[in-house]
Amino acid sequence: MCSPEAPMQTVRLLLNTAQQIQLDKSFEHPIDDGRHAATGWLTRFNPAEVTLADAPVRVRGTLTVVERTPSTLEVSADHVFVYAIQRAHERAPDHASLYTVRRETRFRFDRGDLRDHRVELVHSSVLAGPQACAANASKYLRPLVAGESVRNDSPMGTDPYAPGRTPVSLCGVLSPSSQPTSP
Template sequence: MAGSVDPPEGTPDGTPEGLPGRGEDEYRPVVFDESFVRAARLQELSARERMGDDTPAVRDRPGAEHVDPALALDRDAAYEYAYDLDRRHHWRPARRHVNGPRRRRHTGARVGALILVLLVATVFAAAIHLGSRYPYQPPPDPRTEPLRVTLVALAPTGPVPGGRPGDLYARSPAAQYRPGAAGIALPPARRTAHFTQGQVMAALTIAKDYLVRSSLDPETLTGGTTRPVRLLIDPDQIAQFDASVDAPAADTPAADGRHATGGWLVRFDPAHATLADPAVRVRGTLKVTEETPDALEVASVHTFAYAVRPPGPGTAPERASLFTVRRELRLRFDRDDLRMHRAELVTSHLQAGPLDCATDLSGALRPLLAGERPRTTTPPVTDPYAPAPAAGTRLCGTLSPAAQPSPR
């Protein structure tokens, strides 16, 4: 296009000459490059050509038909110029084409945002409605069951053999047993469906620690302390443990099959017997299985051979005798137990002898010592109609002569 100047009376918007007016600011971003000018379809007449009365202000530009139609349409869609003779060279862009697509884009964005807000509000309202009608109830935390205990006294058929501890071990089935914790061997640990190999090994290790603390520790065996064993018990069973092992010396735990000292640990009555050799012989097995996806179970079957003698410093070494205890335990471990290094005792089955069948097994053990005979070889009479029969605490069996040391 030909260049244009402001009308003689000043700028169209009334701004004095020399100062930027509103129109100038409004169209300042518009840049007319050479390609834009060449693509225009209209051409402004010169002043001489416009002197005629009926002469139009513009005419079709020669050669416009040779301009690229796509370029011309693009330019025309962006800016459409009209020239007004009455307003003397005042031109204006057709905002209808410039701002129309932008407004449509803004309108579409606002509609999309509104739809998104409505969708989120609908989902939130549905969640509140479902939550009010069907509130979430977490699964109940299963409580640990009390330990179930079975105790069996094994009565000998004759006098109890005596001798030195080493000779007694050598002449008994415990000759091949290993002393102390070395006799409790751990099987290979293999992962299960829901527990790793490390967790399985942790369960086996805790089970071994419990056996060592409750069956081999001299302090536990002689009634010195129970704290090392207590630390390995599940907290839900602490009350039952305390009621079983912390009864006063003049009293015994309740004979109900759940509160018996022998169910938790091996303890000798210090007024009746003491250890003649602290190196207890032991042999047995440990087997681990996955009871549920949340719990492992370890089955422990071990036989312990103790060399015991009467209390007192003046007892001759030849007066020692062997006392045999077979412990069968089921220990359960959930993930919290494995992490906290503790166990839940499910069942405890203990067979011990030589004992008198009349002996109360609820408290500390009172083994028959060298040279002693049982006064009662049959279990006491049990009344099944009694309100609270002493289940699991008045069982008795016969100790096999093969379980005793052989004669010299």
């Protein structure tokens, strides 16, 4: 089993120096400012609150590659991840909940990046739920698990599978129609 820091280090090694500094700050002192949230880089749950109830994580998405200039490629990724989770230290499979994370990212590569095995993250956005809107999700995503409910001010009908840009908010209640279809 790998340490919780292993995925972050793997991502870190792919970034240029300036983005490595930004990533480090995001994990050392995460804040919800659109640039320094740890969850903007990786999907993270607080292991004291929730654990995976089932593996593997289900994922569906697309990758698009566009040649921006003769020496620059841009790769866009739009993926929905579905996690079966439960409260930490609870081992009752009938209490598992589904938690959905939609992550849109854009990366840029030029010839130097390819030579140096580096990537530039241009954009990252995350939509996750169900999650309480009052929860600070800059360090860890804060899923609601079976039996918990959201306050009345939570957006209703969030559909992470809907095409187009995701809203900035990380909270909301999933729409009943947001069930994945068979590939």
